[in-house]
Amino acid sequence: MSTKISRRTLLATGVAAITLPRFALASNPEDIMRKSREMRRGLTNSMADVTMTITARGRSTERKMRQYVLETSNSGNRVINVFSSPADVRGVSVLTHSALDGNDQQWLLLPSVGRVKRISSSNRSGAFVGSDFAYEDLSSFELEKFKFSAAANASVGGKTLIQVDYAPTYSGTGYAALRSYLDPSHYQPVQNHYFNRRGEHVKTLQLSRYKSYGGGAIWRPHLLVMTDHAKGSTTQISFSTFTATGTAESNFSANRFQRVS
Amino acid sequence: MASVRIIRPAAALSLALALPAGADTFSLDGFVGIEARNFLTFDGEPRQIYSLTGEIRSGGALTDSLSYDLRLYGRTNLDGLDGSYIDPTIAKLTWQRGNWQIDAGYDLVFWGVAEGRNVVNVINQRDQIRDQFFDQGLGQRMIAVRYFAPSVTVEAFVLPGFEELDFGATGRTWGLGLPVDDSRSTFEASDGADHTDFALRLSGGVGNLEYGIFAFDGTLRQPEFQVDTATNTLIPNYVQGEQIGAEAQYTTGPLLYKFEGVKVWPDSDSTYWSAILGVEYIIGDIIGIPSETSLFAEYYHDSRRDDPSVAFENDIFLGTQFRLSNTFDTEIELGVIIDTDDGDFIGSFNVSSRISDNLRASFEYIYADASDQSDGLFNSRDIDQLFVSLEWYF
Numbered sequence: 001m002s003t004k005i006s007r008r009t010l011l012a013t014g015v016a017a018i019t020l021p022r023f024a025l026a027s028n029p030e031d032i033m034r035k036s037r038e039m040r041r042g043l044t045n046s047m048a049d050v051t052m053t054i055t056a057r058g059r060s061t062e063r064k065m066r067q068y069v070l071e072t073s074n075s076g077n078r079v080i081n082v083f084s085s086p087a088d089v090r091g092v093s094v095l096t097h098s099a100l101d102g103n104d105q106q107w108l109l110l111p112s113v114g115r116v117k118r119i120s121s122s123n124r125s126g127a128f129v130g131s132d133f134a135y136e137d138l139s140s141f142e143l144e145k146f147k148f149s150a151a152a153n154a155s156v157g158g159k160t161l162i163q164v165d166y167a168p169t170y171s172g173t174g175y176a177a178l179r180s181y182l183d184p185s186h187y188q189p190v191q192n193h194y195f196n197r198r199g200e201h202v203k204t205l206q207l208s209r210y211k212s213y214g215g216g217a218i219w220r221p222h223l224l225v226m227t228d229h230a231k232g233s234t235t236q237i238s239f240s241t242f243t244a245t246g247t248a249e250s251n252f253s254a255n256r257f258q259r260v261s
Numbered sequence: 262m263a264s265v266r267i268i269r270p271a272a273a274l275s276l277a278l279a280l281p282a283g284a285d286t287f288s289l290d291g292f293v294g295i296e297a298r299n300f301l302t303f304d305g306e307p308r309q310i311y312s313l314t315g316e317i318r319s320g321g322a323l324t325d326s327l328s329y330d331l332r333l334y335g336r337t338n339l340d341g342l343d344g345s346y347i348d349p350t351i352a353k354l355t356w357q358r359g360n361w362q363i364d365a366g367y368d369l370v371f372w373g374v375a376e377g378r379n380v381v382n383v384i385n386q387r388d389q390i391r392d393q394f395f396d397q398g399l400g401q402r403m404i405a406v407r408y409f410a411p412s413v414t415v416e417a418f419v420l421p422g423f424e425e426l427d428f429g430a431t432g433r434t435w436g437l438g439l440p441v442d443d444s445r446s447t448f449e450a451s452d453g454a455d456h457t458d459f460a461l462r463l464s465g466g467v468g469n470l471e472y473g474i475f476a477f478d479g480t481l482r483q484p485e486f487q488v489d490t491a492t493n494t495l496i497p498n499y500v501q502g503e504q505i506g507a508e509a510q511y512t513t514g515p516l517l518y519k520f521e522g523v524k525v526w527p528d529s530d531s532t533y534w535s536a537i538l539g540v541e542y543i544i545g546d547i548i549g550i551p552s553e554t555s556l557f558a559e560y561y562h563d564s565r566r567d568d569p570s571v572a573f574e575n576d577i578f579l580g581t582q583f584r585l586s587n588t589f590d591t592e593i594e595l596g597v598i599i600d601t602d603d604g605d606f607i608g609s610f611n612v613s614s615r616i617s618d619n620l621r622a623s624f625e626y627i628y629a630d631a632s633d634q635s636d637g638l639f640n641s642r643d644i645d646q647l648f649v650s651l652e653w654y655f
Contacts (some may be wrong), residue, residue, distance in 0.1 A: 196398055
């Protein structure tokens with residue numbers, strides 16, 4: 001009898017594991033997003049080649065860059081983007097020190113005149129190099145930048161996902177609210193919805209081609225597709241495989257990032 | 262027919278660097294272009310200049326600690342006018358290990374934080390043929406030793422020789438009142454343009470404050486002019502001197518506060534100082550147009566208030582740069598420098614945009630209006646010009 005109960009219990013537990021999303025174990029939205037962040041961190045110092053394809057009014061243009069990312073334990077990520085295409089901006093490079101409060105520091109290298117310029121990062125809602133991504137969409141995800149309001153089950157495309165609602169708390173944002181749908185198997189977002197101040201759903205980001213690193217402890221998407229519903233345009237960002245050997249940690253500084261190409 | 266002048270005897274080094282036998286990986290890119298410049302109110306010659314331009318860039322690692330960089334710029338005038346040249350803007354070997362870096366060869370160094378002009382940008386001679394407002398620099402021979410601490414960089418420069426300011430076609434107007442004969446340039450140093458200069462710099466950042474201080478000893482890049490009454494031309498004279506300077510920028514939200522200052526001790530002339538105080542303000546989308554706009558306001562002071570050869574001694578620069586967030590990277594710039602004493606001014610309007618994946622087009626209109634004969638801007642009355650260029654990048 002006890003064996004049967006035990007088997008039923010095990011069977012029930014197994015079914016629940018398949019049918020119930022794991023977030024039921026941690027339904028606090030901030031805890032869920034903390035876990036999501038933890039499960040995409042760990043490469044510490046990585047590099048990837050990035051191709052951005054912007055499609056609007058039937059015309060596509062492509063930008064290419066090499067991206068170096070340094071994860072830090074007590075502050076936001078440090079990122080170097082070095083553009084290689086279009087050809088007239090080849091070598092232009094941007095260093096970003098993400099801040100937990102959203103007030104990122106940024107430096108721009110203009111190789112044509114040999115100038116490194118500290119620039120303002122206040123235009124967070126502005127379009128990144130003419131794409132459908134705003135600067136804030138590409139800034140590193142830090143819990144301190146958001147206020148989390150709710151988490152729930154949601155059925156999307158026949159799959160049960162974890163829906164988390166939250167809102168930016170930093171100044172200069174173009175959004176009143178965001179909604180992420182996380183895959184419960186690795187707690188990574190597969191869709192983000194962006195809402196403006198009128199509550200309109202203005203943009204959708206789809207994240208796919210997830211690959212795991214570090215023996216399954218680290219998950220990264222390799223394809224991002226942002227759709228601007230008002231403009232009818234889309235921007236696709238594809239990443240090469242992330243390599244764990246980026247550039248020297250010391251190069252993620254204002255006086256040395258021009259060494260990186 | 263005008264000959265192409267190779268600005269420095271560096272062609273062999275440049276070519277050697279262009280084909281690095283031991284390079285692990287190297288890049289090769291550049292552009293070719295065509296330019297047309299039309300002087301609108303100049304009574305002399307030339308009134309039009311048509312040029313072919315081009316640049317080859319290459320770079321790569323030779324070993325784990327040694328790399329090379331090459332940027333060879335050249336231009337030739339299509340109508341046979343003087344002013345053709347080849348400039349190895351960058352042709353250097355770089356050695357890096359730990360916190361140390363040594364660069365040897367031709368390099369381009371930019372110092373400064375202001376937008377309209379920079380008084381602390383003293384290492385490279387300006388390439389005024391490429392850019393009337395001195396944004397571009399000519400390559401400078403140097404050995405530069407740099408030490409990088411976490412937030413401070415210390416740099417020492419040995420600069421064996423310097424480049425003369427190139428005045429291009431004989432008779433071309435530069436807003437100086439008379440044509441310049443740079444074939445008869447004079448030098449205070451006994452070894453002329455081969456004089457070795459020295460510079461030291463310390464720069465860094467603390468939070469939102471960026472700063473730099475420097476000291477320089479050697480040939481001052483901007484020449485004085487002597488009038489040759491026989492030929493009615495100006496003869497550049499390059500003097501020796503020492504200078505110290507400082508720059509700072511404080512960034513807070515959309516506001517950037519800027520300062521540049523320099524004090525100069527010419528060996529054979531009176532000491533003077535120049536300073537810039539400026540502010541930049543960033544605005545996001547305007548009337549729903551995805552864009553970013555920078556607004557600039559800068560004040561220029563020079564202690565040589567009574568020297569009519571000094572153009573910007575008590576002037577204000579007002580400017581804006583409008584960057585459309587489109588796939589063409591379209592930029593529109595409007596700027597004007599106004600003399601606060603008499604209202605004389607010089608202004609420019611510039612539009613630059615990619616028109617296909619590899620083609621970039623630029624248009625510039627420069628306009629000046631001056632009536633005070635005692636001010637340096639007075640001679641800029643004949644500088645009005647239209648400029649168009651088309652560059653194909655590969």
